[in-house]
Amino acid sequence: MKIAIPVDEKSLQSNVCVSFGRTPYFLIYDIDTKKSVFLDNSAAASTGGAGIKAAQTIADNKANILLTPRLGENAADVLKAAEIKIYKTTTASAKDNIDAFIAGKLPLLNEFHAGFHGHRGN
Amino acid sequence: MKQLLILSGKGGTGKTTIASAFINLSKAKAYADCDVDAPNLHLITEQSSEPRKTDYYGLPKAEINPELCIECDRCRQNCRFDSISVDKIYKVDPFACEGCGVCEAVCPVDAVSLKPAVAGELMLYANEREVFSTAQLKMGSGNSGKLVTEVKKEIKTAMVDTELAIIDGSPGIGCPVIASLSGVDMVLVVAEPSISGISDLERIIKTAAIFGTRTAVCINKFDTNVGNTEKIESFCKKQGLAFMGRIPFDSDAVKAINNGQTIVDIDCASGAAVKAVYNKTMKLLFEEGGG
Amino acid sequence: MRIAVLSGKGGTGKTLVSVNLAAVTKTSTYIDCDVEEPNGYLFFKPENIQEEEVSIRIPKVDEKLCSGCRKCVDFCKFNALAYIKDKLIVFEEVCHSCGGCIMFCPEKALTEKEKVIGKVQKGTSNQVTVYTGILNTGEASGIPIIKKLLARNKPESDKQTFIDCPPGSACIVMESIKDADYCILVAEPTIFGVHNLAMVYELVKVFNKPFGAVLNKCLEGENPAEKFCLEKNIKILVRIPFDNELGILNSNAEIAVRKNEKYRTIFSSLLETVKKEVHHETTSNS
Incomplete structure (x- = not known):
């Protein structure tokens, strides 16, 4: 089972990034092999629709679980379609949240904020 | 750190005017102007240092290389934004171009390419004591939620230890407002006692409600229409919105602003009223808000 | 005047x-x-x-024709499209109505529909x-x-x-x-x-x-x-x-x-x- 987390730095000790769509990296952690992979988030530079593109990246990398502090509606729609379960992070560090998730201590995230659109941001 | 959005x-x-008075009263060490279309806060808050400036890139824009262009007209025919015109050579109107890339893709000779375009500038004034983040969009690049997000991010990069950050928000209800709202602890809406002011207030309250952000209201220039002021107050009561007070119209306020002062720098009626609004707002933000 | x-x-x-x-x-x-x-x-x-x-014109997908090549997803500069579990998802409010995805779909699986704004x-x-x-x-x-x-x-x-x-x-x-x-x-x-x-x-x-x-x-x-x-x-x-x-x-x-x-x-x-x-x-x- 693979867990995806938006992170500020390429390290297991890194803080979780507060923005899902515009996080610089994603940590993909494999619970079974305990291996970590860091992905660059190509959506970070998007003017609009960053959440959608980031969610696509997570899905393409076969994650089953996402741990994030918050999430936009559009990204949530993509992740739901991909049957990825979304949990809310409760502490700062990525590692602590993985441990909390494995211990069954993270709540499901079920409130999603409206998108920022960014339509006319040209 | 608590964030108050006005x-x-x-x-x-x-x-x-009210945001600058709040900054002055609270001695806030962190503040930002998220009204990136028409930022004004820097005109009235004194800055000792030069800002650190960063270019802000919006959507890329198409450019046509006239040396490669064979004038096949495909780009012009396929542009949905009427941004390509011919006047001897094929040209892109950067104000109309939305950077969709259709022209680049239909060009048979690779004469069209999307180039990064500067849409505005971020300015960060920071020293050991305080930090002020602001930005200005370039003409024709309106309404950017992403830039607002960047402005707010910049306050956090400067490690100033403070309990309170004050953010002057963007007007309207569009995406910059939503970007301003994200992550703040409380919103203070400044309403005007006019028919259109009431309709605008209702719309902004609806938007804030989507985020579940605690919202309080004050009325500026209340004495320009007392009837409408009463209407707004009863609207607040009905909606369960905390009411922070009334501020009168005051020609001294205009004088203070034109001298580069805030309205609490001088002894005037509007300044006194803002002080009361400020005290009530702080009480709500810090004491009754809990964690 | x-x-x-x-x-x-x-x-x-x-x-x-x-x-x-x-x-x-x-x-x-x-x-x-x-x-x-x-x-x-x-x-x-x-x-x-x-x-x-x-109204503006936004894309509509015919799932029977879509081959999953993702050309449209890759083309869209606004990230208005996602392709998940063999299905194309269109985010209507993110779409700028440029028509690119329709133009470049090799299977002609995308057509336009009107959306009231x-x-x-x-x-x-x-x-x-x-x-x-x-x-x-x-x-x-x-x-x-x-x-x-x-x-x-x-x-x-x-x-x-x-x-x-x-x-x-x-x-x-x-x-x-x-x-x-x-x-x-x-x-x-x-x-x-x-x-x-x-x-x-x-x-x-x-x-x-x-x-x-x-x-x-x-x-x-x-x-x-x-x-x-x-x-x-x-x-x-x-x-x-x-x-x-x-x-x-x-x-x-x-x-x-x-x-x-x-x-x-x-x-x-x-x-x-x-x-x-x-x-x-x-x-x-x-």
Whole structure:
């Protein structure tokens, strides 16, 4: 089972990034092999629709679980379609949240904020 | 750190005048101007240092290389934004171009390419004591939620230890407002007692409700229409919105602003009223808000 | 003759000026292009309202034809498309309606459908024809609505048209002033007002439009906006004093020129000044 987390730095000790769509990296952690992979988030530079593109990246990398502090509606729609379960992070560090998730201590995230659109941001 | 966002449904209600008074009263060490279309806060807050400037890139824009162009007209025919015109050579109107890339893709000779375009500038004034983040969009690049997000991010990069950050928000209800709202602890809406002011207030309250952000209301220039002021107050009561007080119209306020002062720097009626609004707002933000 | 009224920020009196100019002109057209927060209709309270929806074209997928090549997903610069579990998802409010995905789909699996983003209303108030553009909440771009509002109002030389622009200097404002013969910049007498006036001043210069300024809410003492106009050699069309009575009429959404002779005089003379300026421009340019 693979867990995806938006992170500020390429390290297991890194803080979780507060923005899902515009996080610089994603940590993909494999619970079974305990291996970590860091992905660059190509959506970070998007003017609009960053959440959608980031969610696509997570899905393409076969994650089953996402741990994030918050999430936009559009990204949530993509992740739901991909049957990825979304949990809310409760502490700062990525590692602590993985441990909390494995211990069954993270709540499901079920409130999603409206998108920022960014339509006319040209 | 608690973040207080000051908003209004429309410009011209006195949002920045009130924000600058709040900054002065609280000695806030962190503040930001998220009204990136028409930033004004820097005009009234004294900055000792030069800002650190960063270019802000919006959507890329198409450019046509006239040396490669064979004038096949495909780009012009396929552009949905009427941004390509011919006047001897094929040209892109950067104000109309939305950077969709259709022209680049249909060009048979690779004469069209999307180039990064500067859409504005971020400015960060920071020293050991305080930090002020602001930005200005370039003409024709309106309404950017992403830039607002960047402005707010910049306050956090400067490690100033403070309990309170004050953010002057963008007017309207569009995406910059939503970006301003994200992550704040409380919103203070500055309303005006006019028919259109009431309709604007209702719209902004609806937007804030989507985020579940605690919202309080104050009325500026209340004495320009006492009837409408009463209407707004009863609207707040009905909606369960905390009411922070009334501020009178005051020609001294205009004089203070034109001298580069805030309205609490001088002894005037509007300044006294803002002080009361400020005290009530702080009480709500810190004491009754809990964690 | 098309006259656009603009300001760097809301609340300066843009609607006051455009509404009262339209009302003081015998037969005229008033067009509210401030589609995010149209307020002009609150003043005119137009009758015999006809409505027309405005839509944009967005993609629709035929799943039987889609091969999952993702060319459309990769092409879309706005990230309005996602491909998940053998299914294409379209995010309608993120779409800019550029048509690229449809054009480049090798399987012809994408076609277009109409999506309503707002409406245009036409009504009458005495002899003023009132057009209002309304953008639905949550929709991002009002430009298609402005295009519709202005396309149906091709200038008739004998009829005056007043365009109440959105505030600021964004693309939506540029679209609103594109075909204007003259621009009126409305400014407040504060240093904020000057900063905002400078923005629209740059805009009308880039578009090479003839223009003049209305100084609103003038008080006793120094007026930084006036100073700016004098420095930049901007024609001051009128100084409207700060006036409680006018403020109350305006805040109650009353049209001042229909209520009080004093304001009728102010706006009639403003109208004459503007007409003279436009006439001067057309003769000196021909």
